[in-house]
Amino acid sequence: MRIGELSRRTGVSVRLLRYYEEQGLLRPERQPSGYREFREADVATVGRIRSLLGAGLGTAEISGVLDCFVEDCERLVPTCAEMLGDLERARERMTGMIDDLQESRRMLDAVIAAGPSEEPERAMLYRP
Amino acid sequence: MRIGELSRRTGVSVRLLRYYEEQGLLRPERQPSGYREFREADVATVGRIRSLLGAGLGTAEISGVLDCFVEDCERLVPTCAEMLGDLERARERMTGMIDDLQESRRMLDAVIAAGPSEEPERAMLYRP
DNA sequence: CTAAACTCTGACATCGGTGTGAGAGTCAAT
DNA sequence: ATTGACTCTCACACCGATGTCAGAGTTTAG
Known part of the structure; x- marks a missing residue:
């Protein structure tokens, strides 16, 4: 096409x-x-x-x-043996990204589950 | 500091x-x-x-x-109720990214497990 | 043959994320 | 007081990913 x-x-x-x-x-x-x-x-x-x-x-x-x-x-x-190292590094990088995203998602889940605060001013920011 | x-x-x-x-x-x-x-x-x-x-x-x-x-x-x-929608969207987006990365990682795992090809020229590319 | 739509390459531009340097003020040790 | 290190803002630059446009060639339907 x-x-x-x-x-x-x-x-x-x-x-x-x-x-x-x-x-x-x-x-x-x-x-x-x-x-x-x-x-x-x-x-x-x-x-x-x-x-x-x-x-x-x-x-x-x-x-x-x-x-x-x-x-x-x-x-x-794989097209050649030399790429295995690259592939493994790419895999590690993906694993790190997945871990980071999952941890962030867990924190978001906790925030969402808590529901809206009735006193938003009272809540301190993650970075106060 | x-x-x-x-x-x-x-x-x-x-x-x-x-x-x-x-x-x-x-x-x-x-x-x-x-x-x-x-x-x-x-x-x-x-x-x-x-x-x-x-x-x-x-x-x-x-x-x-x-x-x-x-x-x-x-x-x-959350600092205000309006952010819940944003948080949920951010959460969905993270889920999508995690899914994408996990699928790609599974494919990489399969490639790595197969080990280096003895005839790399014979192997066709994913995008031939 | 004609015309509209499609495609080509090249160039310029934007935006987000990043690096470097200039000129000047601040800090802290001597 | 001096000096080296640190920090401030501002500006310019680069790179990757993306958008837009110009000029010209190609395709396809009528």
């Missing part, structure tokens, strides 16, 4: 899709006219890119992570 | 600490000379700010989240 269709189906702007290609996150084929030709699987890839960006990973790390997966195959294989 | 000490203890630059104050994330007292005076609790606050930024939240959302907590108190109280 062409870039406009991918944009409509993913909700991601054409500008950003070109930027993702520039950053190595997407690798569309090119027609003789120079037009990009994306694959059906790219719809899911763009979704993944968006969620990883939203979760704080940068394009360079996402590119490395995406390089690890093999499409339409039960067995996932 | 003064800004230089907070910077050393947290590993965060003086420039960033001033930026965080500018964004409402930190609220140091001011001495008559204009010097900032931070609290011991600000060391932990800065740590939390860093991890939330790293996890993809922006300074505006972090400021709202930090406003919800009460220092040195068993019971956490």
Whole structure:
């Protein structure tokens, strides 16, 4: 499919899709006219890119992570042994982020469960 | 403590600490000379700010989240009822990020467990 | 053939988060 | 009083991610 269709189906702007290609996150084929030709699987890839960006990973790390997966195959294989260290570091980083988010969410849960204060002025700020 | 000490203890630059104050994330007292005076609790606050930024939240959302907590108190109280909606949305957003990170981490785990491929050229990329 | 829609590349711009430097005031030890 | 370290504000700069626009080529339906 062409870039406009991918944009409509993913909700991601054409500008950003070109930027993702520039950053190595997407690798569309090119027609003789120079037009990009994306694959059906790219719809899911763009979704993944968006969620990883939203979760704080940068394009360079996402590119490395995406390089690890093999499409339409039960067995996932890293493209080379050297990437294992990178993958493990990416994994650790994700674990740290998950831990941070979970702890923050627990605190939010406690605040939400407490309900609105009847005396907001009395409540001191977390950073007084 | 003064800004230089907070910077050393947290590993965060003086420039960033001033930026965080500018964004409402930190609220140091001011001495008559204009010097900032931070609290011991600000060391932990800065740590939390860093991890939330790293996890993809922006300074505006972090400021709202930090406003919800009460220092040195068993019971956490939101400062006003209107924030509950914001807190719940922040909570949902964190849940979405956690889910995304966990799914990506599961995929990384599968790749790492598979070990290095002996024929990396044979492996197709996730985005072929 | 025509026209509208689509796409190309390149360039400029914005915003958030970050770094660096200038000029001047403050602090604290000597 | 002096001096080195620290701190203040302001300004400029960079980078990543994003948006907008211009000029020109391509596609597709009529």
